[in-house]
Amino acid sequence: MTLAVGPTAAALRHIEALVVEQQLGPGDKLPTERELAADAGVSRAVVRSVLEELEHRGTVVRYVGRGTFLSPRESHPETANHPSPSEIMSSRLILEPELLPLAVAAATRDDIEEMRRCLHGGDGARSSEEFERWDTALHHSFALATHNIVLIGVSQLLIDSRQQPIWGGLKKRTFSLELHREYCGEHEDIVEAIADRDPDSARTAMRVHLRHVRTTLLGDNA
Secondary structure, three states, rough: OOOOOOOHHHHHHHHHHHHHOOOOOOOOOOHHHHHHHHHOOOOOOOOHHHHHHHHHHHEEEEOOOOOOEEHHHHHHOOOOOOOOHHHHHHHHHHHHHHHHHHHHHHOOHHHHHHHHHHHHHHHOOOOHHHHHHHHHHHHHHHHHHHOOOHHHHHHHHHHHOOOOOHHHHHHHHHOOOOHHHHHHHHHHHHHHHHHHHHHHHHHHHHHHHHHHHHHHHHOOOO
16 A cells, blocks of 8 residues: 555555464455554544455455455455566666765664664564565665655555565575575674665665665575
């Protein structure tokens, strides 16, 4: 959901986490609006708005008297209206290194603590899906640390672009304990450069990391 913030973002994150944690697939039923609102700590009106947006995007289908279901696979082919993994990585390589100097200049102590919380979560991840959640949160924390609403919004668009089966499939197929350790080390280099207020090192560390990700997912010639 583009530019989701506040209660809307909380509801969306809860639904996304629910799908992953309960391993829900196409056609599976979601909890009721009341249950989603209670578990996410938001109002039913917020949940209803999020579900309406997800329905508009083709992620869910809703039936009066029956509930809300993840869309059947055939109703939203993996390639329809989704950027390719190559397009995603090209965009990330353009944006993410270049926002780090601003993050270095603007990051507060709380921002850096959030980065380190995400680092710790990613380090402790024991599955591709769990690591992907922490990885996404960490990279978004860099954008949040700029305190620039435009860059935060673009970061959210990049996150949205990764919410598709083909991206998740690539990440899952390439996940390994060795790669996990390497990614965590690269993440730590980025965070420590930000904490040290070193924009050049932060930018370089991000480029190294994203090129590693691109090579892993797409090959050296991507």
